[in-house]
Amino acid sequence: MIKLKNVTKTYKRGADDEVVALKDVSLEVGKGEFVFVVGPSGSGKSTFMKLLTREQLPDAGEIYVAGKDLTSLRSWKIPALRREIGYVFQDFKLLPNKSVSENVAFALEVIGKGRREIQRRVPEVLELVGLEDKTGAMPHELSGGQQQRVSIARAFVNNPRILLCDEPTGNLDPSTSVGIMKLLDRINRTGATVVMATHDQHIVDSMRRRVIELENGVVVRDQSRGVYGYAG
Amino acid sequence: MSARWRYIIQESAKGLRRNPLMTVAVILSITVSLTLLGATLLLRDQIDLATDDWVEQVEVSIFLCDGTTCPPITDEQQETLRRDLEDQPVVEEVIYESKEEAYERFSELFKDQPNMLEIVEPDILPASFRVSLVDPDEFLIIRDQFEAYPGVEDIVDQREILTQFLNFTRIVRNGALAIAVIQLAAAALLIGNTILMSAFARREQTAIMKLVGASNWYIRLPFLMEAVITGLLGALVSWGLLYGVVPRVTEGLSQEVLLMPFIGVTEVIAAGPPLLLAGFGIAAISSIVALWFFQDS
Numbered sequence: 001m002i003k004l005k006n007v008t009k010t011y012k013r014g015a016d017d018e019v020v021a022l023k024d025v026s027l028e029v030g031k032g033e034f035v036f037v038v039g040p041s042g043s044g045k046s047t048f049m050k051l052l053t054r055e056q057l058p059d060a061g062e063i064y065v066a067g068k069d070l071t072s073l074r075s076w077k078i079p080a081l082r083r084e085i086g087y088v089f090q091d092f093k094l095l096p097n098k099s100v101s102e103n104v105a106f107a108l109e110v111i112g113k114g115r116r117e118i119q120r121r122v123p124e125v126l127e128l129v130g131l132e133d134k135t136g137a138m139p140h141e142l143s144g145g146q147q148q149r150v151s152i153a154r155a156f157v158n159n160p161r162i163l164l165c166d167e168p169t170g171n172l173d174p175s176t177s178v179g180i181m182k183l184l185d186r187i188n189r190t191g192a193t194v195v196m197a198t199h200d201q202h203i204v205d206s207m208r209r210r211v212i213e214l215e216n217g218v219v220v221r222d223q224s225r226g227v228y229g230y231a232g
Numbered sequence: 233m234s235a236r237w238r239y240i241i242q243e244s245a246k247g248l249r250r251n252p253l254m255t256v257a258v259i260l261s262i263t264v265s266l267t268l269l270g271a272t273l274l275l276r277d278q279i280d281l282a283t284d285d286w287v288e289q290v291e292v293s294i295f296l297c298d299g300t301t302c303p304p305i306t307d308e309q310q311e312t313l314r315r316d317l318e319d320q321p322v323v324e325e326v327i328y329e330s331k332e333e334a335y336e337r338f339s340e341l342f343k344d345q346p347n348m349l350e351i352v353e354p355d356i357l358p359a360s361f362r363v364s365l366v367d368p369d370e371f372l373i374i375r376d377q378f379e380a381y382p383g384v385e386d387i388v389d390q391r392e393i394l395t396q397f398l399n400f401t402r403i404v405r406n407g408a409l410a411i412a413v414i415q416l417a418a419a420a421l422l423i424g425n426t427i428l429m430s431a432f433a434r435r436e437q438t439a440i441m442k443l444v445g446a447s448n449w450y451i452r453l454p455f456l457m458e459a460v461i462t463g464l465l466g467a468l469v470s471w472g473l474l475y476g477v478v479p480r481v482t483e484g485l486s487q488e489v490l491l492m493p494f495i496g497v498t499e500v501i502a503a504g505p506p507l508l509l510a511g512f513g514i515a516a517i518s519s520i521v522a523l524w525f526f527q528d529s
């Protein structure tokens with residue numbers, strides 16, 4: 001489902017100041033896997049996610065996502081790639097002037113789905129995330145955990161094969177985070193591959209899933225039923 | 233598909249309403265530049281009309297007496313005149329134009345100005361010899377030699393009249409064109425800037441659209457539409473202005489300057505499609521360039 005071969009990504013800051021965000025990273029994530037990407041701030045977790053959605057291009061190496069070679073993907077084919085990927089942000093990124101169901105429906109409208117499919121799919125996914133009684137609410141009327149559920153619903157409404165979550169619980173308290181994790185676990189069980197970048201030690205330790213640890217852009221650990229740190 | 237188009241139309245309407253003063257400023261700026269551009273188009277039509285091939289070929293008109301101001305020319309006098317003209321070395325070609333032909337040409341030239349046709353009776357126009365010269369500057373030789381011929385009413389250097397008029401018109405036209413180009417550049421910058429502001433105001437929505445896989449044209453079309461609508465509105469207003477003003481001006485001029493054909497409503501109407509095309513083009517190009525910059529940043 002996801003495959004990186006010797007991927008290096010550097011950011012240029014000014015004339016000759018460079019930051020190596022990922023260095024010679026090779027890894028594979030199979031279909032239906034649940035993977036945590038952990039590591040200290042600045043270790044390259046978000047960069048890894050952005051490479052998978054083709055928001056960034058690597059300087060070297062090969063990346064394959066959902067059967068597509070991203071380094072040679074023509075730019076007009078990027079939308080098709082992104083329709084196979086759901087993306088969840090730490091700060092939700094909901095549109096403030098749209099209601100819960102409008103925010104979710106928006107993701108289907110702008111890729112040209114028919115009205116009937118939208119009317120069927122939106123309530124379905126809102127029920128999956130447990131917000132069936134909040135469909136008409138505006139984002140500012142929701143708690144952080146509820147807003148994150150809306151953003152997960154939006155990411156998943158198109159039935160993507162891959163769900164990428166960049167610190168989805170970063171702004172939430174521990175008990176709310178547990179609820180979000182249960183939801184992601186449920187989505188994973190429907191067959192979707194889930195990749196989640198996080199700082200949250202408790203979550204990683206309690207889920208006992210595959211853990212990929214980055215440090216200064218290098219993979220220092222790839223453990224199949226891992227915990228957050230070696231000491232943990 | 234209809235949901236998509238409704239979205240695109242809604243979004244462009246939102247863009248236009250977000251800052252109504254700005255929208256009006258953009259439309260006005262397009263109007264000013266396209267009015268000038270339209271004026272240069274019409275001046276070109278006017279030049280073409282006045283330099284219609286026939287007029288340009290003929291440099292000297294020798295009008296023949298028909299009994300109105302002098303005794304009518306006899307066939308004999310006319311034959312002598314033609315022979316002497318043809319023998320004159322500076323003359324290249326001599327064409328005889330009868331009264332009927334003169335009226336025919338006149339009607340064709342002034343077909344848009346019925347009032348001219350009304351005041352000119354078919355037999356009022358004199359017959360003439362239309363003479364082209366080897367060297368157009370030799371007009372004086374012709375006048376001195378043939379002025380006193382019996383049956384000659386008047387000798388006119390058409391080229392002189394024409395060149396004066398054309399020089400003046402070309403100067404006006406080039407000036408208008410230069411200002412139109414500068415104004416168009418200003419309008420293009422204003423459109424580009426407005427679209428950038430519009431795109432910036434909706435950057436979050438655009439970012440989400442990109443991430444859920446909306447196609448590029450779908451993301452950009454509302455902004456493009458917004459610009460194109462202002463461009464077309466500006467073009468329509470400028471067309472309306474020209475329609476209201478130009479026929480009045482040329483009608484007034486035709487009362488003053490007799491025997492010169494002027495453009496009228498037909499030409500102004502014909503200038504519409506190019507103006508709309510220009511409004512569309514300038515809006516589309518400047519907004520595409522602006523969005524291209526926006527995406528790079």
Ligand SMILES: Nc1ncnc2c1ncn2[C@@H]1O[C@H](COP(=O)(O)OP(=O)(O)OP(=O)(O)O)[C@@H](O)[C@H]1O
Binds near residue numbers: 021040047
């Ligand atoms: N757009 C950018 N331009 C320049 N440098 C960048 C850019 N994005 C990230 N970086 C740098 O690349 C490195 C890796 O950043 P990245 O965002 O991938 O880290 P992270 O692991 O997600 O960190 P955090 O846990 O704080 O979110 C950092 O040093 C960061 O400063």
Ligand SMILES: [Mg+2]
Binds near residue numbers: 045046047
């Ligand atoms: Mg990050």
